[in-house]
Amino acid sequence: MKSMPVMVDICLVPLGVGVSLGEYVAACQTVFQQAGLNYQLHAYGTNVEGEWDAVMAAVKRCHEVVHEMGAPRITTSMRLGTRTDRHQSMQDKLDSVTQRLVVDD
Structure with missing residues (x-):
């Protein structure tokens, strides 16, 4: 199976x-x-990047850990993004906006 970064x-x-x-x-x-x-x-969550299966396994583990800590219920919201045309990291996305802000000053 081909890798799927997310x-x-x-x-x-x-x-x-x-x-x-x-x-x-x-x-x-x-x-x-x-x-x-x-x-x-x-301030209102966490951005995570990695291979699809590893990220989803970590999300599941978060639920397990928080339940083990005594939380009887958990609600989770996620937005997911994938792309196949090129590699792009979270930092790349931030840098793209920052560069535009510098140019616009």
């Missing part, structure tokens, strides 16, 4: 655990790190 924007929200979610977010960051994935935390 970029995912994921927002995992445990339910029934109160309003402070930092420990759960940190646990998922650890999952992404242990999986060897490139990830970038932002």
